[in-house]
Amino acid sequence: MFQQLARILEALIGPSLTSASATLTHVATVALAAVVFLALARAAHSLIARHYGWERAWIVRCPECGRLVADPREPACPSGHKLRFPPGAARAAVWRGRRARVSAVYWVVLSIVVAVAACVTYGWLRVGSLVSPLSRLCAAMGFLFFLASLYAGDFALSPRPRGTGARTLHAGLALACLTPFLLLTLLSRAFEPAERLVVGTLWATPSGVYLSEGRARKIGPVSSSIEARLVEARLPEANLEWGGLASFRIGGTEVSWKGRGGALARWLGRHADALRARGVEVRRLSEEVPLPPNVRVRVLSSAEGFRFEPEASP
DSSP states (O other), X not given: OHHHHHHHHHHHHHHHHHHHHHHHHHHHHHHHHHHHHHHHHHHHHHHHHHHHTOOXXXXXXXXXXXXXXXXXXXXXXXXXXXXXXXXXHHHHHHHHHHHHHHHHHHHHHHHHHHHHHHHHHHHHHTTTTOSSHHHHHHHHXXXXXXXXXXXXXXXXXXXXXXXXXXXXXXHHHHHHHHHHHHHXXXXXXXXXXXXXXXXXXXXXXXXXXXXXXXXXXXEESOOSEEEEEEEEEEEGXXXXXXXXXXXXXXXXXXXXXXSTTHHHHHHHHHTHHHHHHTTOEEEEEEEEEEOOBTOOEEEEEETTEEEEEETTOO
16 A cells, blocks of 8 residues: 555656655765764763863852852852852762763763664665655655654763753653654655565476575476465455465475465465455465576565566566
8 A cells, every 4th residue: 555655656746756855865864974973073072071181160250350260169269259159060060070980981872872873773774775765755854853863862861961851851852753753764664665585496407396495405306397386365354465375386296385474375275264254365376487497496575475587587
């Protein structure tokens, strides 16, 4: 259903959709580079600050003589004039003194986590490498929402002094941005055309017919073709379809397909009558697969079912 909708949208607004997906893909790539650069720069700055003892603190300039005081526990400037630091400055200074080493390490770890999370998610979403323009558009938008969530979470977990309200607000914003991120991720997968996976290989030699499902084995004598036993199941109420390969028949021998979906296909075939009584449409099909001498025939699996193609085919 989603793939049909994607094809309709691509037919109606194909050029605009392609342009929009390309633009958002470039934006997502630039955003990734910026996030990684800023995170690594922040980690490097934290290491340098730890080495030289730099830290952020309140500094008060005496309104009488203009001299600077950085220690909030001092009640007066060097000239004896009374000073007043912001409320909580003394407690914050004590906290920073006790946790200065841990805070610097925490900054580095948090920065690296942000950079790694951005890179891993970018690769996992396959931004820019999906086939459908609509899928690429959804993946790029989803990645941008993920970056918004990442930076809001980074603010909420920052070791810098932050108010409780600000941390709570940004934590809620991070969780809120995850919802469109997950939705767009699912849509990017749903709109993408089904991939065809090579799950096995058939080939004929002068000594017999062989099948590989990960491990090659001889399944019969020399033959120019083999019969594939297929099973298709459909649930009309939910608009769900599934196709599987149950076995191969060569001569008078039935050879079970031990690869992907074979066990389920055989189970559906055995219980076809009972399943039909419950509204599941089950069909048993057979397909004659030619076996040219010394040419491997690939067993391809996709959402549409199983297909058989010689290796010379693209």
